[in-house]
Amino acid sequence: MRYSKLLLILMMILSWFTVPFVGRASIKRFLPAALFMAIIVRMVNFIAKKRRWWWWYVKVHPSVSGSFPFVCGSFFVGSLWILKFTYGNFMKYMGLNLAVDSIFTYVIEPYLQKFGIASLVRMKKIQLMYVFTVLAFLLYGFQLVKEKVSLKKATYENN
Numbered sequence: 001m002r003y004s005k006l007l008l009i010l011m012m013i014l015s016w017f018t019v020p021f022v023g024r025a026s027i028k029r030f031l032p033a034a035l036f037m038a039i040i041v042r043m044v045n046f047i048a049k050k051r052r053w054w055w056w057y058v059k060v061h062p063s064v065s066g067s068f069p070f071v072c073g074s075f076f077v078g079s080l081w082i083l084k085f086t087y088g089n090f091m092k093y094m095g096l097n098l099a100v101d102s103i104f105t106y107v108i109e110p111y112l113q114k115f116g117i118a119s120l121v122r123m124k125k126i127q128l129m130y131v132f133t134v135l136a137f138l139l140y141g142f143q144l145v146k147e148k149v150s151l152k153k154a155t156y157e158n159n
Contacts, residue, residue, distance in 0.1 A: 003115075004057075004058040004066075004115050004116055004117045005058055005059075005060060007115065007117070008058060008060055008066055008069040008070075008117065009060060009069060011069055011070075011073055011074060012068075012069035012070075012072060012073030012074070013073075014073075015073040015074050015076075015077040015078070016073065016077060018077060018081070019077055019080065022080050022081060022084055023084070026080065026083075026084040027080065029083075030079070030080050030083040030084060030087070030143065031080070032142075032146055033079060033083060033139055033142045033143040033146060034076050034077075034079040034080045034083070035076075036138075036139070036142045037075060037076070037079045037135065037138070037139045037142075038071050038072060038075060038076045038079075040135065040138060041070075041071050041075050041135065042067075042071050044131065044135070045065070045067045045071065048123075049065075051122065052121045052122050053120070053121060053122050053123040053127075054118060054119065054120045054121055054123060054128075055118060055119060055121050056117070056118045057116050057117060057118060057119070058116065058117045058118070066117060066118060067118075078100065079139055082096055082097060082100070082139075083139070083143060087140075087143060090140065093136070093140055094136065094140075097132070097133075097136040098133075101129060101132035101133070101136070102129070104132075105125050105128050105129055105132070106125065109125070109128075
């Protein structure tokens with residue numbers, strides 16, 4: 001419990017150390033979707049706090065919730081990586097998302113609870129998986145729309 005804040009910050013920093021390996025072209029292509037996902041996840045965390053779906057016991061700073069390292073670290077960077085490896089193959093995308101979300105829900109979440117960082121309060125693990133699935137659909141849908149808009153824009157500029 002003493003090192004909970006350090007663990008959260010370390011998780012965020014380690015996530016960001018992997019970004020250069022995503023590649024400049026992939027970052028440029030998927031950055032808007034990752035930013036969109038970070039905003040949506042932040043909004044979901046706000047709703048979750050009000051409805052007490054889950055609770056973050058540790059704060060990174062007195063005015064910064066413990067969810068911040070997840071939103072700006074793991075979820076943001078994870079969105080870039082997942083889109084890089086799976087965009088264009090929806091079944092592969094959903095399979096990887098299901099695997100990653102299951103690991104978070106059934107492996108990492110119990111450790112977050114054990115270390116006094118966060119825990120589910122009024123939400124069951126399967127309900128958390130439903131939330132993650134909706135977020136995955138939103139991420140893929142946003143990227144799909146963005147690609148179509150970019151394609152139309154490029155076609156229009158070439159004519």
